[in-house]
Amino acid sequence: xxxxxxxxxxxxxxxxxxxxxxxxxxxxxxxxxxxxxxxxxxxxxxxxxxxxxxxxxxxxxxxxxxxxxxxxxxxxxxxxxxxxxxxxxxxxxxxxxxxxxxxxxxxxxxxxxxxxxxxxxxxxxxxxxxxxxxxxxxxxxxxxxxxxxxxxxxxxxxxxxxxxxxxxxxxxxxxxxxxxxxxxxxxxxxxxxxxxxxxxxxxxxxxxxxxxxxxxxxxx
Numbered sequence: 001x002x003x004x005x006x007x008x009x010x011x012x013x014x015x016x017x018x019x020x021x022x023x024x025x026x027x028x029x030x031x032x033x034x035x036x037x038x039x040x041x042x043x044x045x046x047x048x049x050x051x052x053x054x055x056x057x058x059x060x061x062x063x064x065x066x067x068x069x070x071x072x073x074x075x076x077x078x079x080x081x082x083x084x085x086x087x088x089x090x091x092x093x094x095x096x097x098x099x100x101x102x103x104x105x106x107x108x109x110x111x112x113x114x115x116x117x118x119x120x121x122x123x124x125x126x127x128x129x130x131x132x133x134x135x136x137x138x139x140x141x142x143x144x145x146x147x148x149x150x151x152x153x154x155x156x157x158x159x160x161x162x163x164x165x166x167x168x169x170x171x172x173x174x175x176x177x178x179x180x181x182x183x184x185x186x187x188x189x190x191x192x193x194x195x196x197x198x199x200x201x202x203x204x205x206x207x208x209x210x211x212x213x214x215x216x217x218x219x220x
Contacts, residue, residue, distance in 0.1 A: 065098065070138035076113040077139065083110055090125035092116060092133060092190075093154040097143040103155075107134040116140060119191065122180065125157040130183040134191045137202065141192040144169075144208055153188055153210050164188045164210035172205050179207050186212045 066074045090103040103125055107117035112135055118124055122132030135141030153164040164187070170179065171194055179189055188210040193202035 064101070064140060066139075068142045073113070073136060073139040080110055080113040083114070085111065085114060088115075089118065089158065091156040093156075094143070094147060094151060095154070096148070096151040097146045099140065099143045101135065101140040103133055112136050113139070119180065122189070123182070123186075125155055125162070126159045128186050130181065130187050130189055131155070132180055132189045132191065137193040137196050137198075137206070141190070142196055144190060144192055144206060145196045147208055152213070155188065162186070163213040165213045166208055166210045168209055170207045170209070172207055174203060174205060176205070179209060 064077070066077070069077075086105050088102045089105055091100065092103055093100045102115035104111040104115055104117045105124065107119050111117040116133050116135035119132035119134050123129035125131055135144075137144075147166055147169060149166050149168055151166045153166060155162040155164065172179065180191075188208075190208035190210075192206050194204040194206035195202060196206070
């Protein structure tokens with residue numbers, strides 16, 4: 001008989017542990033859902049059909065300088081002008097190499113034909129963490145071949161201007177994702193294929209990493 005109360009206590013403990021696990025998972029799912037809702041609301045702050053005045057709130061940019069672009073990429077860009085695109089989340093500028101490019105919410109082929117795109121799963125320009133932005137090596141991002149450590153990156157975002165300083169450039173294998181990990185401090189990681197003038201599918205990636213410029217008075 002003495003074993004029965006102990007067995008009952010064990011069963012009660014198992015049930016309580018199960019319920020605690022269910023509650024924890026439910027809380028985690030709710031938090032993820034709320035985060036995604038806030039993320040989508042942030043994107044929705046920018047009009048889906050912006051007027052010239054709306055675009056000016058982020059930055060003014062016109063037709064790109066295609067001097068360094070591959071002929072095929074110029075053709076793809078021109079074709080993309082007739083496509084329906086999602087709202088722009090920001091504008092990336094690197095004055096030292098003359099780069100100015102709109103940033104779209106994903107890195108699909110179409111969006112990178114038109115500009116640059118946030119890498120799936122990485123932070124948007126107006127969010128904390130590692131802001132991963134990809135672009136074509138034979139288009140907008142070809143100018144990255146000339147960036148140097150110490151160059152400034154300016155990012156116009158939905159919450160205002162941000163300024164970053166390039167820490168380093170690295171060439172990595174295509175499956176090396178170590179530089180795409182999230183960061184505690186807001187940072188920028190630019191990704192394009194490498195070599196820049198390789199014919200065919202480039203076997204490597206050229207990575208630019210930059211940290212928030214804490215000396216800038218324009219941070220939010």
